[in-house]
Amino acid sequence: MGGVRNPGRGAETTGRATIATPGAALRRHPLRLLVTSWPWRSLAYLAMTPAVSMMWALTCWPLLALAGLPLGHVERWRLRWVDLRPVPNPHTSDASTGFAAWTRQRARDRATWTELLHGVVLVPLSLLIFALLSVVLLAPAATIATSIALFVILVLGIDPTAVTTVSDLPGSTVTENPLAQLSFAALGAVIMILGLHLVTLAAEGQRHLTRLLISEPDNDHTERLHDLTRSRARITTAFDDERRRIERDLHDGVQQRLTSVVMTLGALRYQHDRGADIIPLIDQARADAQHAIDELRDVVHGIYPAALREHDLADALDELAARAEAAGLRASVHIDLPDDLPDEVAVGIYFAASELFTNVAKHAQATAVLLLAQHKPDGTTYVTVEDDGRGGARPDGTGLLGIIDRIETLGGQVAIASPIGGPTRITLEVPCAS
Incomplete structure (x- = not known):
């Protein structure tokens, strides 16, 4: 259902965010990225790219236009290393019989040509990836190794110029100061840490390009588009x-x-x-x-609700809670909202919250309701209505569908948690500037 957030299977979740790609991990945890699996997934993904590209260029060229087919299968399998979402096969179903009919069908298939384009792009891309890994990982790794080796030699009192097998290694800097060697090693470590961040970013770029060429469009985006289309139709009606x-x-x-x-x-x-x-x-x-x-x-x-003509959104929501108390519910209210929210945001949130309170009173069989409303520094407004009722709220119900449609028209989304037996917790998230 559009606007209802559900973490994908197999994806890493932290708090409310679902991490399924290197880019999401880099945005979510830039400072502690190395303690996650994403830089190592990204490194393995990029390191295999030159080998895959070379093998494809040497073995699959006799297939001509169909040369992208085996590469597409391999790349869809490899894509799972850096994309935890489903990677569907974009080819049309094979209803033909015989090799000639199968060949004609594949030649008419758009995915066949995009996979071939992916192979052509992958060859120069693999050269860039090899250069990147050499500069940001191999060079600092060599610096760290030789600096530590020279540090040990100097501590033991051995003349480093006499150890040619060590001093001639790439990245070595011969100096008789052990602290300088430790400094070089530390510098190499910093460069390698930054390099792993760059590797993660590069893997995100290749992931995006690969999914674009060898798989169907992003399921989340496609489903989101369908949901918005259905939502627009419902809003028009x-x-x-x-x-x-x-x-x-x-x-x-x-x-x-x-x-x-x-x-x-x-x-x-x-x-x-x-x-x-x-x-x-x-x-x-x-x-x-x-x-x-x-x-x-x-x-x-x-x-246009009279409560908003006479008061701001905070007072209007407080009035909703007061009405719930008058109807026999115990209401707890925590509101921290500015008084200059855009009118369309205030109206949308008010009507959605009003519908949620009506649902609690009519259907939830609840004895208490909690209202939380806050405006974050990033400009996002959150309104949560939680009750201790029987639960089991259905996102496809008429009331919640109307709420989802109203919030989605504001560019927001609705999170619904309503297990059987309760409690029900519904959060409206609306981006806006106060």
């Missing part, structure tokens, strides 16, 4: 339904009341001219006018 509701309410309610007022005023004028008692007619006109005002207020409330 809801907009049309709401417009018809407003027209019906105005026609059947306010318009009829105002028509009654006009008729009463006409009768009032007639009775006044005849000298009859007009007090009952005045009372009737006043009552009809008041009913028209009340019904018009109800219609307008469905368009």
Whole structure:
């Protein structure tokens, strides 16, 4: 379901974030990246690239246009080292019989040509990767090894110039100062740490290119696009339904009341001219006018909540909790929101929170409800409604679908946790600038 976050199978999760790629790990844990598996996965992935590229160039060229097929199978298998999400095969299903029919079908398959393009790109890319690994890993590793060896030689009192097998090693710097050798080793270690970060970044780039050429588009993005399309269709339908509701309410309610007022005023004028008692007619006109005002207020409330016209979002949410207490629920409220949120964000959050409170009151069989609302420094607003009810809330239910659609139109998402037996915890996350 669009907007509902569920960690993928096999992916590493830290807190609320799912880490499935080297790029995500680099963004999430830049300072402690080396204690995760991602730099080592990335190193193995990149180190195998030149070998795979050379083997493909030497053995698969006789296949001509179909040379990318075996490479695609190998690369989809290798991609799992640096991408924990599914890597589907992009080729169309094979309904042909016979080698000639199979060849024609593969030649018409777009994925066949993108896999061939991937092989062509992989050859120069493997040369760049080999140069990268040599500069950022092999050179500092040689510096560390020779510096430590020279440090040991100097500590033992041996003349380093006499040990040609050590002093002639790549990266060696002959000096008779043991501390200088330790400094060179430390410098090599720093360069290697930075190099592992660069290796992780390079693996993310190759991963993205490889998935683009030898697999189907990212499942998450594709599903997200489908969800947004369905969400837009539901929003359009809801907009049309709401417009018809407003027209019906105005026609059947306010318009009829105002028509009654006009008729009463006409009768009032007639009775006044005849000298009859007009007090009952005045009372009737006043009552009809008041009913028209009340019904018009109800219609307008469905368009823009009165609570937000009179207060900011924090007070409006506090009023929702107060109403829940009046309905018999124990309500706990923790709100930390600025008073200058964009109007569309405030309205969207208010209506979504109001629907959540309605669901708690009607369906959750809860005795207590908790409301948390806070605005983070990065500009994201979080609103959480948690109840101690029976749980089992369905993301595809009409009420939650409406909430998800409303929050997604603001660029946000909805996290739903509602196991059978409770509790139910639903969090609205909306990016905005205060």
